[in-house]
Amino acid sequence: EEQLVQSGAEVKKPGESLKISCQGSGYGFTTYWIGWVRQMPGKGLEWMGIVHPDDSETIYSPSFQGLVTFSADKSINTAYLQWSSLKASDTAVYYCARHLGFKYFNSHFYYMDVWGKGTTVTVSS
């Protein structure tokens, strides 16, 4: 079964750092981009960007560029999302999702077909 397993819920204080993970199984992990989607409490979905597990190439949404960092370790089929200094406004559920589609020169066209269950991040003093 193709699946993405995310790390557990986190409670952090403002200013702390955090790295959450997303481990794939049941398919060729290095074949597909992995992306991150934020859902703030009671709100909709926001696409944050993607990382390619094979070479760790990244594409960020402008809204999240510079605020978070994507990475991957293909030896353990895992992608990561990290913050260097959390803010209360980072409180949300973060989903990882496999991206299916194709890349053409500098353009990319991917939809999300396999999703993790989400990691709840709570940032509060």
Add this chain to the structure above:
Amino acid sequence: EIVLTQSPDTLSLSPGESATLSCRASQAVTRTYLAWYQQRPGQAPRLLIYDTSRRATGIPDRFSGSGSGTDFSLIISRLEPEDFAMYYCQQYGDSPYTFGQGTKLEIK
């Protein structure tokens, strides 16, 4: 970036009825690269439709998608109790990918 506006915000229907959910884009979606996702409370989103009208693996044929340019629809026929959930459209023809604000399908 492309703004997607879904309507209505809430749709109240009874099991057995049909639902039509709309998604309008602020500019034409490249090559109909539009997807629909279902999200039940406390769960992750689930892919229903991609490329405007292609059903994802395991999605019943009660779900269908259509549209082009700036106007897209998701039609759910013969509503089942498990269909009452939140639905989001998403365009992936232009980066950054964007989602609509969602339509809540509730039981009347």
